[in-house]
Amino acid sequence: MREATTRETYDEQWRELGDFIRYNPGARHRRRLVGRMVRGIAFESVLDVGCGPGEMLLWIRTAFPDARTLWGADFARETITRNAERMPWARFQALDVEQERIDRQFDLVLCSEVVEHLHDRPAAIRNLAAMVSPGGHLLITCPTGPMFPTERYFGHVTHPTVDELRNRGADGGLETVRYSHWGWPVYAMTKRLTNLWPEFALKQFGQGRYSWPKRLVNHGLYLLNFANLPNAPGGCQLFWLYRKPAQASGMRSIGEKRSA
Numbered sequence: 495m496r497e498a499t500t501r502e503t504y505d506e507q508w509r510e511l512g513d514f515i516r517y518n519p520g521a522r523h524r525r526r527l528v529g530r531m532v533r534g535i536a537f538e539s540v541l542d543v544g545c546g547p548g549e550m551l552l553w554i555r556t557a558f559p560d561a562r563t564l565w566g567a568d569f570a571r572e573t574i575t576r577n578a579e580r581m582p583w584a585r586f587q588a589l590d591v592e593q594e595r596i597d598r599q600f601d602l603v604l605c606s607e608v609v610e611h612l613h614d615r616p617a618a619i620r621n622l623a624a625m626v627s628p629g630g631h632l633l634i635t636c637p638t639g640p641m642f643p644t645e646r647y648f649g650h651v652t653h654p655t656v657d658e659l660r661n662r663g664a665d666g667g668l669e670t671v672r673y674s675h676w677g678w679p680v681y682a683m684t685k686r687l688t689n690l691w692p693e694f695a696l697k698q699f700g701q702g703r704y705s706w707p708k709r710l711v712n713h714g715l716y717l718l719n720f721a722n723l724p725n726a727p728g729g730c731q732l733f734w735l736y737r738k739p740a741q742a743s744g745m746r747s748i749g750e751k752r753s754a
Contacts, residue, residue: 504570507648508546513704515549519716520681520731524606524635525553527676531633531735532558537601539563541625543591544608546570548577551584567596591618599627606635610650616662623666629740632668634659638675638732642685643692644700659734668736675729680719682730 515521528550538561542550545566554561566581567589568574574586587596591605592614603626612618619634626632637645637653645653654662660670677685688695699708722729 504568504649505572508568508570508573510701512547513702513709514700515546517704517709517712518699519684519712519719520677521549522716523676523681523719524731525550527674527733528604528606528633528635529557531672531674531733532602532631535602535631537561537630539565539600539627540602540604541565541567541596541600543567543589543603543605543622543625544569545577545586547573548581548584548586550604550606551581555583561602563600565596565600567591591621593617595621595624599625599630601627601630603630603632605632608636609634610636610645610653611648613651615654615658616665619662620666623663623668623736623738626668626736626738628738630738631671632663632736632738634732634734634736636732636734637730639682639728639730642689644685644689644696647692647696647700654732656732659732663734663736666736668738671735671737673732673734675725675727675732677719677722677730678726678728680722682728684715684719685730 537558540554540561540563542554542565545551545568548566551564551566555564564584566574566577566584566586569588569590571588574588577584578586589596591608592612603622605622609615609618622632637650638655639653641650641653656673659673663670699712704712
């Protein structure tokens with residue numbers, strides 16, 4: 495199976511994954527849960543690192559109309575060029591977050607389904623932290639637990655743990671506000687069943703346009719995934735919200751808690 499490791503393979507992957515990102519139950523629930531994690535946080539500027547074809551930014555623009563400054567960054571240059579043409583209301587920039595950072599700060603930085611692809615996560619999270627405004631927030635989503643063949647196909651390197659995300663954020667000067675496990679039992683079981691026949695699953699649902707039967711299957715799975723238990727230890731997805739202190743010192747520590 496192909497592993498996505500270069501700008502060109504990521505561009506190719508993003509061209510194939512339009513309907514997967516729109517209709518896949520995991521992707522749909524991630525957008526919903528991102529909204530839950532940042533509810534109650536005031537932000538006017540947003541940077542989505544690893545934005546791909548921009549589905550998260552499209553969703554944020556509708557769900558959070560007070561967010562007036564929207565940026566997207568991605569490793570795939572061709573994808574960034576296409577985004578800029580399709581979404582002139584946002585600004586886009588090619589970025590290798592393991593090596594670079596944008597020279598400005600944002601109220602909210604999102605990094606969804608990216609860190610599991612990176613070999614140098616400590617450097618990447620330091621760069622993400624540097625792009626957060628004082629008093630602002632960073633939200634990371636990523637898989638956790640076992641890595642399956644379909645995930646290796648999409649370029650996963652390793653899956654972060656709770657301890658790793660806690661420590662990497664602290665290394666970047668960030669405080670954990672809350673975190674959440676998601677996906678047990680329905681999503682975790684779906685991943686395992688899918689990977690009994692990974693090549694078939696990738697051929698049917700990992701590329702191209704979805705026919706209405708495929709959309710119906712994905713919608714059914716989306717509804718089933720509302721049965722996942724909140725913060726169950728077997729959840730295979732992590733949502734982690736950090737805050738950058740408004741001042742370098744003299745801040746009262748924010749107690750870490752798990753999201754309900």
